[in-house]
Amino acid sequence: MKRIVKPLFFLVSCLSIHTSQAQSLNEFNKAPLKQDVYVQLPIGSIKAKGWLLKQLEEQRDGATGMAEELYAAKDDLGKNTDWLGGDGNSWERVPYYVKGLVALAYTLDDAGLKAKAQKYIDWTLNSQQANGLFGPVKMKDWWPRMPMMYALQNYYEATTDSRVVPFLTKYFKYQLANLDAEPLKEWAKSRAGDNMEIAIWLYNKTGDQDLLKLVEKLKQQAYPWIDIYTNNGFYFYGDDFQPKHMVNVAQALKFPVVYAQFHDSPANTAAFSKGIAHIMHDHGQPEGLGSGTEFLAGTSSIEGVETCTVVEWMQSLETAAKIIHEANIGDQLEKVAFNALPAQFSRDFKNHSYYTLPNQVQSVHGEHGFNQDYGSGIISSPYSGYGCCRYNMHMGWPYYVKNSAVATPDKGIAIITYGPMEIETFVNGNQKIKITETTNYPFEEQINLNVSLSSAETFPLVLRVPTWALKPVIKLNGKVLTGVKAGEMFKIQRQWQNNDQLELNFPMEVGSEQQVNNAVSITRGPIVYALEIKSANKVTKTHAVAGFTDYEICPESPWNYGLSLNNGKLASNFRIVKSAMTENPFIASTSPVKLKVQAKKIPSWGLSYHKMAAFDVPFSPVLSTEPDEEVTLVPYGSENIRLSCFPVIGTPKKTTKSLTENFDQGMPGNWVFYGGGWFWKDGQVNAASNAGSGGFGINGSKYVANGTDFKDFTYQADVKINTLGDAGLMFRVSDPAIGPDAYQGYYVGLDQPNGNVIFGKANGQKWELLKTEKYPVEMNKMYTLKVIAKADKFDIFVNGAAKPVLSVTDSQYQSGSIGLRTYKALASFDSVKINAF
Numbered sequence: 001m002k003r004i005v006k007p008l009f010f011l012v013s014c015l016s017i018h019t020s021q022a023q024s025l026n027e028f029n030k031a032p033l034k035q036d037v038y039v040q041l042p043i044g045s046i047k048a049k050g051w052l053l054k055q056l057e058e059q060r061d062g063a064t065g066m067a068e069e070l071y072a073a074k075d076d077l078g079k080n081t082d083w084l085g086g087d088g089n090s091w092e093r094v095p096y097y098v099k100g101l102v103a104l105a106y107t108l109d110d111a112g113l114k115a116k117a118q119k120y121i122d123w124t125l126n127s128q129q130a131n132g133l134f135g136p137v138k139m140k141d142w143w144p145r146m147p148m149m150y151a152l153q154n155y156y157e158a159t160t161d162s163r164v165v166p167f168l169t170k171y172f173k174y175q176l177a178n179l180d181a182e183p184l185k186e187w188a189k190s191r192a193g194d195n196m197e198i199a200i201w202l203y204n205k206t207g208d209q210d211l212l213k214l215v216e217k218l219k220q221q222a223y224p225w226i227d228i229y230t231n232n233g234f235y236f237y238g239d240d241f242q243p244k245h246m247v248n249v250a251q252a253l254k255f256p257v258v259y260a261q262f263h264d265s266p267a268n269t270a271a272f273s274k275g276i277a278h279i280m281h282d283h284g285q286p287e288g289l290g291s292g293t294e295f296l297a298g299t300s301s302i303e304g305v306e307t308c309t310v311v312e313w314m315q316s317l318e319t320a321a322k323i324i325h326e327a328n329i330g331d332q333l334e335k336v337a338f339n340a341l342p343a344q345f346s347r348d349f350k351n352h353s354y355y356t357l358p359n360q361v362q363s364v365h366g367e368h369g370f371n372q373d374y375g376s377g378i379i380s381s382p383y384s385g386y387g388c389c390r391y392n393m394h395m396g397w398p399y400y401v402k403n404s405a406v407a408t409p410d411k412g413i414a415i416i417t418y419g420p421m422e423i424e425t426f427v428n429g430n431q432k433i434k435i436t437e438t439t440n441y442p443f444e445e446q447i448n449l450n451v452s453l454s455s456a457e458t459f460p461l462v463l464r465v466p467t468w469a470l471k472p473v474i475k476l477n478g479k480v481l482t483g484v485k486a487g488e489m490f491k492i493q494r495q496w497q498n499n500d501q502l503e504l505n506f507p508m509e510v511g512s513e514q515q516v517n518n519a520v521s522i523t524r525g526p527i528v529y530a531l532e533i534k535s536a537n538k539v540t541k542t543h544a545v546a547g548f549t550d551y552e553i554c555p556e557s558p559w560n561y562g563l564s565l566n567n568g569k570l571a572s573n574f575r576i577v578k579s580a581m582t583e584n585p586f587i588a589s590t591s592p593v594k595l596k597v598q599a600k601k602i603p604s605w606g607l608s609y610h611k612m613a614a615f616d617v618p619f620s621p622v623l624s625t626e627p628d629e630e631v632t633l634v635p636y637g638s639e640n641i642r643l644s645c646f647p648v649i650g651t652p653k654k655t656t657k658s659l660t661e662n663f664d665q666g667m668p669g670n671w672v673f674y675g676g677g678w679f680w681k682d683g684q685v686n687a688a689s690n691a692g693s694g695g696f697g698i699n700g701s702k703y704v705a706n707g708t709d710f711k712d713f714t715y716q717a718d719v720k721i722n723t724l725g726d727a728g729l730m731f732r733v734s735d736p737a738i739g740p741d742a743y744q745g746y747y748v749g750l751d752q753p754n755g756n757v758i759f760g761k762a763n764g765q766k767w768e769l770l771k772t773e774k775y776p777v778e779m780n781k782m783y784t785l786k787v788i789a790k791a792d793k794f795d796i797f798v799n800g801a802a803k804p805v806l807s808v809t810d811s812q813y814q815s816g817s818i819g820l821r822t823y824k825a826l827a828s829f830d831s832v833k834i835n836a837f
Helices: 019-025 050-061 093-108 111-126 145-159 164-178 186-190 192-206 210-221 225-231 246-252 255-260 266-283 307-323 327-343 389-402
Strands: 006-009 046-048 405-408 412-415 421-427 431-439 446-453 457-464 473-476 489-496 501-505 510-514 520-524 527-531 535-542 549-555 561-563 575-578 593-601 629-635 658-661 672-674 678-681 684-687 700-710 713-721 726-734 743-751 756-764 766-774 782-790 793-798 806-809 816-823 827-836
Touching: 046 050, 046 093, 046 389, 050 093, 050 389, 093 111, 093 145, 093 389, 111 145, 145 164, 145 192, 164 192, 164 210, 186 192, 186 246, 192 210, 192 246, 192 255, 225 255, 225 266, 246 266, 246 307, 255 266, 255 307, 307 327, 307 389, 327 389, 327 457, 327 527, 405 421, 412 421, 412 431, 431 457, 457 501, 520 593, 658 700, 684 700, 684 816, 700 726, 700 827, 713 726, 726 782, 743 782, 743 793, 743 816, 756 793, 756 806, 766 806, 782 827, 816 827
Parallel strands: 006 446, 412 457
Antiparallel strands: 006 501, 046 421, 405 412, 421 431, 431 446, 446 501, 457 489, 473 501, 510 520, 520 527, 527 629, 535 549, 561 593, 575 593, 593 629, 658 827, 672 700, 678 684, 684 827, 700 816, 713 782, 713 827, 726 743, 726 816, 743 756, 756 766, 782 793, 793 806
């Protein structure tokens, strides 16, 4: 860990939490639940300061505070919403919003926001029927009630309103009695972990054994998330899109650890970490979470992440950190919070982008070909994309603040994540304590904790030491503590005195992480860095609410750079430029920490065929004869257009002689898919169902080994077509992108509906069929398809036949990558082999 450089004070006179309140709220797991579990402090116990407070204030003054004016229709937050007794159909929208609104209102202690929240809380509490059901009478869905229960939980912890516990008790009795007749389905079946978490929270207050029965029933009716995460089974459900919908996946990440409190088995707790490992291997992005547009979308730098995914992934990590006491969970949480979260918003929190991309070099209207596409999906707007995110996004920062420190069962405190804040709570039962955390972290390495107590008290204080920290140091009253190690939760058990001071220093060094196509992302501590791109905003729509507009963002400086990195220590390539801390550090031009590095332009790298996005980052190393320039990198979250997956300049090194891929170990790390979805099962790679999708990219999904470059060769693979459509092999491919014919190169496929072998080529968006030959193709039968390519002549063989099924002559493409492709079909592939002549 890095050493803390600021003091820690416990100022008793400033405490606002009453002793009686603390005793009723900090309740730990009762038997038979897992015992060594931390619990969240009552909301309002942690107050943001400094730059962190600024984020909350921007929310208050921006989209959160103005949401009712922005979304005033009766099906949204209008006066006639069904969540206020009207005839609207808000469904999840009001509960999503109120969940974040309550957290923000009581974290800021803001009277105006509290009043906004109170009318929803009061109506909800008064809506309960005699049987226990609550909410809009006509709403026959378990799911929207789940986020509203989080809002009620937070409201109760802030106010101890005596209506809440009996209300939830009565509802859970109703739920237990009716789940068999009306089982979980769709979104509720996906998100049952939320319901389970609140039921466990209530059990620890009341000891009602029926709540344990309810948790078990919810677990049995939910999707088998523990198996899904353990076995990478997100795409195993065919046309059912729920388990591959990335918001569901992020939200359900908490499911295994929530249930592990009920059954504390290694398999349950391991499912959480295995799930994250699978997601990051197959779909990981530089900002610390998996892609999803809206389904899991692979590692390409031009696939994105949804705002809902960011805040739900954060909440799952926040829950997991209380149950699994591992430092790396806090590391992951900070990475998402400090990078992905601010990147989703305009700097004044008036706008958001439904999707953000690691390499998003412009933000304009139009379709990208994502599985779920929206013309406004990447623009900056209060109405970007589909309506869910504009309501769900409000919990991101306030939930981060309220989960930064937690109470421990041994009557102490654990600090999970860092930032400028004050923690007011109780230790050893009802001894008041205040910890003032003074820091500009993560923009500086030092954190000072000042501790204040009315009298000496013995209790443990647990501090997360980041995994990335080099030679971390913790000092107590000026004395260096021993045993501090990176990647551990460091526990200090002692008698604490008033005005004890802790100084933490977590040294940050520039590092890199490998990304798609052998590119790199650049990090320093928990911050990911992106190219500073000068940009201009073009207002495309002005809304009725003053100060709110839609705008496109276009680059006004070059973005197509590769990094010139010398051999040796990576950090020696970078010059760190520090400046004064600003009120909002997520503004690129005034960022308090920037990195300078040498780079070269790559002239061949530009916008893709639709001119909506860049081509995927070229495979590294990349040759460039352009002169070196010094470029500036800024924090990922300080820009709304960015380049964060960088090619590396050098001599190209691609596989040119031979390649064998039997898919024995899962999805190979050096293949990339474009459009649709691909997954591994039973030793084969499979194209996924895209039922329910709306993007043009799903019709011709490609899986490409971009690190290959073959000219003359024998190339074969086993192909099985599982539905109507065609599937086969791509070769001499370059510039793959999202879209059926968005590539340069050749394709030979088995056309099952028409009983043909087809051979053609794509030139950007244009497909040209060169030749077809009749061949009976049975569904669900494996065929070995082989191509022999010599100069401009191609012979195609099926199932080891001595003579080619068809032969073609064409000279347009001389060499390139190999890949697999489907067109409007589900298919399975195995035993890829290619040997150059």
